[in-house]
Amino acid sequence: MPVDPPRSASGWGRIPRLTFGGDYNPEQWDPQVWKEDVRLMQEAGVNLVTLGVFAWSWIEPEQDRFDFSGMDQVVELLHSGGIRIDLATPSASPPPWFSENFPEALPMDQYGRRLRHGSRQAFCASSGAYRERTAMVVEQLAQRYAHHPAVVMWHVGNEFGGYNIHCYCPSSAAAFRSWLMHRHGSLEDLNQAWGTSFWSQRYSAWSQVYPPGSTPGRVNPAQQLDFYRFSSDAQLECYRAERDLISRYAPQTPVTTNFMAGTFKWVDYFRWAPEVDLVSNDHYLVAADPDNHIGLALSADLSRGLAAGRPWLLMEHSTSAVQWQPRNVAKRPGELLRNSLAHVARGSDGACFFQWRQSDSGVEKWHSAMLPHGGTATRNWREVKQLGAVLNAAAEVAGSTVEREVALLWDYESFWALEMDARPSVDMRYASEVSAWHRALWKQGVTCDIVSANMTAADLSSYRLVLVPSLYLMRQSTADALTAYTQAGGHVVVGPFSGVVDAQDRVLPGSYPGMLRDLLGLRIDEFLPLAENAAVALDDGSVGHFWTERVEARGATVEVTFTNGPAAGGPAVLHHRVGRGLVRYAATRFEAAALDGLLTRALDEAGCAPCVPGAGEGVEAVRRLNGERSWLFVLNHTDRPARIDCHGVDLLSGGEADGSFSLAPGGAAVIREQSAG
Numbered sequence: 001m002p003v004d005p006p007r008s009a010s011g012w013g014r015i016p017r018l019t020f021g022g023d024y025n026p027e028q029w030d031p032q033v034w035k036e037d038v039r040l041m042q043e044a045g046v047n048l049v050t051l052g053v054f055a056w057s058w059i060e061p062e063q064d065r066f067d068f069s070g071m072d073q074v075v076e077l078l079h080s081g082g083i084r085i086d087l088a089t090p091s092a093s094p095p096p097w098f099s100e101n102f103p104e105a106l107p108m109d110q111y112g113r114r115l116r117h118g119s120r121q122a123f124c125a126s127s128g129a130y131r132e133r134t135a136m137v138v139e140q141l142a143q144r145y146a147h148h149p150a151v152v153m154w155h156v157g158n159e160f161g162g163y164n165i166h167c168y169c170p171s172s173a174a175a176f177r178s179w180l181m182h183r184h185g186s187l188e189d190l191n192q193a194w195g196t197s198f199w200s201q202r203y204s205a206w207s208q209v210y211p212p213g214s215t216p217g218r219v220n221p222a223q224q225l226d227f228y229r230f231s232s233d234a235q236l237e238c239y240r241a242e243r244d245l246i247s248r249y250a251p252q253t254p255v256t257t258n259f260m261a262g263t264f265k266w267v268d269y270f271r272w273a274p275e276v277d278l279v280s281n282d283h284y285l286v287a288a289d290p291d292n293h294i295g296l297a298l299s300a301d302l303s304r305g306l307a308a309g310r311p312w313l314l315m316e317h318s319t320s321a322v323q324w325q326p327r328n329v330a331k332r333p334g335e336l337l338r339n340s341l342a343h344v345a346r347g348s349d350g351a352c353f354f355q356w357r358q359s360d361s362g363v364e365k366w367h368s369a370m371l372p373h374g375g376t377a378t379r380n381w382r383e384v385k386q387l388g389a390v391l392n393a394a395a396e397v398a399g400s401t402v403e404r405e406v407a408l409l410w411d412y413e414s415f416w417a418l419e420m421d422a423r424p425s426v427d428m429r430y431a432s433e434v435s436a437w438h439r440a441l442w443k444q445g446v447t448c449d450i451v452s453a454n455m456t457a458a459d460l461s462s463y464r465l466v467l468v469p470s471l472y473l474m475r476q477s478t479a480d481a482l483t484a485y486t487q488a489g490g491h492v493v494v495g496p497f498s499g500v501v502d503a504q505d506r507v508l509p510g511s512y513p514g515m516l517r518d519l520l521g522l523r524i525d526e527f528l529p530l531a532e533n534a535a536v537a538l539d540d541g542s543v544g545h546f547w548t549e550r551v552e553a554r555g556a557t558v559e560v561t562f563t564n565g566p567a568a569g570g571p572a573v574l575h576h577r578v579g580r581g582l583v584r585y586a587a588t589r590f591e592a593a594a595l596d597g598l599l600t601r602a603l604d605e606a607g608c609a610p611c612v613p614g615a616g617e618g619v620e621a622v623r624r625l626n627g628e629r630s631w632l633f634v635l636n637h638t639d640r641p642a643r644i645d646c647h648g649v650d651l652l653s654g655g656e657a658d659g660s661f662s663l664a665p666g667g668a669a670v671i672r673e674q675s676a677g
Contacts (some may be wrong), residue, residue: 012278012311012349013254014152016047016084017398018314019350024025024049025185026074027058028359034074034675036079040371044381045388046083049356050315051075052160053088054120056137057095066140079150084086087142087151089242090439091134091160094121102129108169119363121163125234130503131241138242139249146249154255155315156242159282160235165266166227168213172234173520176552177206177607179230194222217423222504229454232268254257256280257313260305263297263431266418268412269306269454279307282316282354285339287329291439292305292635293620296339298438300346302410302450309401309449311349319353320368328366335391336383336668341668343390345622345633346447350392350399394651394670395576400626405608408438408464411453414473417505418497427546428497430470433589437469437495440592440677442597445610447548448586456485461561464490465606471498473505480517486519487579491606493599494585495518496547497527504605512549520585521555521576528566536565536588540598549574562588573598575650612644619644623673636663643668648673 020040026034041049050170052059060066062528078085099117105127107115115122123130145151184190196202201220203209212219212227245256254277259269261281273279281303285292303312319336321328331339340351358369367489372378415430441448449463453471460466460481468482471494479499486492499516501507508514512524528548530536536544540560549568558573563569567587575584584602603609611632612621618638626632631651636642640661648671649656655669663669 011254013252013553014084015086015254015278015647016152016533017349018046018344018350018395019237019310019357020388021046021048021083023051023053023316023355024051024056024074025355026051027055027070031073033357034077036049036084039369040376040662041083042081043357044370044385045392046356046370048152048350048352050079050086050155050352051078052090053155054090054093054143055088056090056093058555059090060095060137060346060419061141061437063097063101064598067275068144070388075145075150076150078270078414079148081151085148085153086153086189086533087141087145087397088155088245089138089157090140090600091238091242094123094130094133095648098133100135100356101566102127104169104171105129107164107167107365108172110168111504112168112213113581114169115667119163123164124167124169125164125231125238126171128171128422128576131238134242135245138245140247141254142249143559145248146253151250151253153278154243154246154253155240155251156246156255156257158240159260160266160656161267161314162260165235166211166231167256175234176211176227176230176297176523177209177305179233180209180226181206183226191247192218194226195504195506195547201451204237207358221417221420221422221505224420225413225417225505228266229268232266235267235626236272236275243275250337254278254539256313259284259306262295263435264396265412265415270412270454272473273306273308279303279312280315283343284313284318284322284390285331286328287321287325291341293522293635294341295435296342297346297442297620300343300348301408301438301448304347304402304451305410305451311347311399314343314351316354316402317343317371318353318368319372319384319476320369321366323364323366331367332666333379333383334668336380338637338666338668339385340593341633341670342620342635343396344397345402345620345624345635346363347402347624351387353570373513386638390652394631396651396672397624397631400624400629400631401555402447403611403623403625403630404449406441406448406467406603407436407455407460407465408441408448408450408469409453409455409471410450411471412472413503414453414471417473417501418470423548424497427529428470428589433470433495436469436592436595437599440595442620443596444514444603445612445615445621446608446610455481457481457485457488460485460490461488463490464608465493467493468498469495473501474499474501474515475503476515479519482516482583483519483578486581486583489580491581491602492583493602494583496549496587517554519576519578519583521553521578522571522574522585523552523554525550526553534565536567538561538588538594539565542594543591544572544594545591546557546589547559549587556585559584602658612646615644616642630673632673633668634663634671636665636667639645639665641665647670647675
């Protein structure tokens with residue numbers, strides 16, 4: 001199904017665009033610091049701060065004793081300084097008194113152990129006590145600040161499910177049973193869906209059903225899959241309850257929560273996206289990846305897909321190093337600007353950070369901030385001020401959309417199902433394969449939307465090419481949409497081990513791949529995973545890894561065959577003409593060069609071209625559009641000068657491009673384009 005439009009017609013409302021700011025945690029500092037904070041925010045060009053994310057013990061220091069005196073002062077200081085507020089509910093971090101008074105609300109791990117207080121998200125999302133107490137503090141906030149002119153957005157919780165996504169306590173067990181009753185209707189239907197005839201697991205009473213915790217052997221995968229769905233939905237229920245309470249008092253103010261779209265797998269953001277008024281996302285570079293700016297692009301493209309192509313907001317990223325990776329590499333000079341503009345290029349209408357002032361204690365004291373420990377005498381501070389000026393100079397791009405011709409399908413349930421136990425190969429990892437296909441597009445200068453696998457043929461019709469890198473679990477509606485899209489003239493590329501099980505992880509009858517065999521024009525006799533570190537050669541000189549299949553063409557045309565390995569002599573790549581379109585299938589996971597070649601052929605056949613042909617390796621170019629106006633974002637991620645063909649004016653430097661534009665190593669430009677004529 002398509003992504004629904006946002007819940008509220010208010011959209012961005014009074015939120016400034018392009019937004020610039022970050023999390024502000026004044027409770028960590030003496031009040032005399034607050035005025036200095038506001039002054040420096042003004043100096044940097046900050047126009048929005050997220051206030052109160054972890055402030056529960058500040059505003060309710062003891063149960064039922066509320067004290068808003070400090071927050072009142074901060075709200076008025078920000079308002080007088082012209083800085084708008086994204087007011088957060090503090091539900092992500094209950095205070096110690098909550099855990100002491102309601103120990104049954106603490107989460108329980110799969111081994112039946114209660115986890116202790118001492119970090120954030122120390123709660124079970126299904127706990128009645130937790131939901132009752134969060135409702136009380138949220139209502140207090142909403143009553144007090146709903147109509148304050150500085151509050152332009154509400155921010156529910158923080159990074160839902162990051163640490164407590166799966167809870168196995170009695171409250172979760174009861175909620176899981178209720179969720180299953182609603183989903184399946186009857187115990188008989190549950191037994192059928194879960195295939196409980198296997199291993200004598202048939203249930204005769206609902207009381208026998210538990211979350212799939214620690215057992216002597218591997219648990220039922222269908223049970224596990226439903227528990228993952230339930231866990232995402234349980235967190236969503238918490239968000240909805242807070243959002244609806246806020247909306248009683250502030251019905252015209254947008255409400256959101258910060259996603260972690262990218263390789264974070266445990267929350268189904270395509271179910272969440274219709275529930276927020278504005279999609280917002282947190283992203284942090286993977287320091288160990290030398291091309292982590294490509295992972296940034298994937299996160300941004302997925303955020304845009306969640307927003308159904310509309311502008312979204314980068315709610316958090318870092319000015320430099322984080323503190324939670326094994327080796328926290330600092331950003332190089334100019335990287336802060338490039339990272340921020342890369343998000344804006346791909347649809348964000350702003351760039352915000354965690355956090356404003358760097359903490360001097362606690363777990364995140366070594367996480368960089370807009371105002372570092374060293375204050376205004378630091379490179380980070382100078383680059384923060386530079387970014388504020390750049391976003392102000394480029395503000396005219398706000399509200400525009402991103403030019404794209406390719407869709408890449410993403411499905412959280414298939415992500416979960418593929419990576420559970422008892423699969424043919426542990427090497428078949430979802431995020432790594434989808435990332436590899438996205439990376440190949442990035443290197444060829446092609447921008448794609450990362451969209452829900454449940455889109456209809458009509459939704460897909462705006463794209464020239466649809467990529468399906470990995471979709472082990474598939475619904476019939478998805479197979480039907482891909483078929484109709486192809487018949488109408490679309491181009492599709494499908495990766496291996498796709499379309500083989502239904503929504504309950506049940507293998508479809510007949511030859512593999514059950515839902516796709518007619519569309520692909522082939523039959524798969526057997527899946528043939530490779531041994532660890534093994535590879536196979538193909539007759540076009542390319543190399544496959546991890547996986548092969550014994551394929552028989554049934555209408556499809558063989559393009560490439562395996563020359564060795566368990567599928568030697570059999571098809572490795574095939575294409576099938578369906579109606580006015582073309583679908584191609586790959587029966588292995590390719591090394592990077594071979595994947596580039598596969599997708600290059602598909603892009604050429606579909607008529608998809610790079611945003612800026614010949615931009616050069618390591619130069620990122622993305623175009624935003626608004627009616628007849630367009631802006632070309634160009635980011636040079638290399639240590640050498642780059643030159644691109646374009647016509648227009650760079651909003652950042654004022655330089656003009658009359659056919660070409662030169663970009664310094666590590667440089668960035670936002671070019672307001674004009675026709676070459």
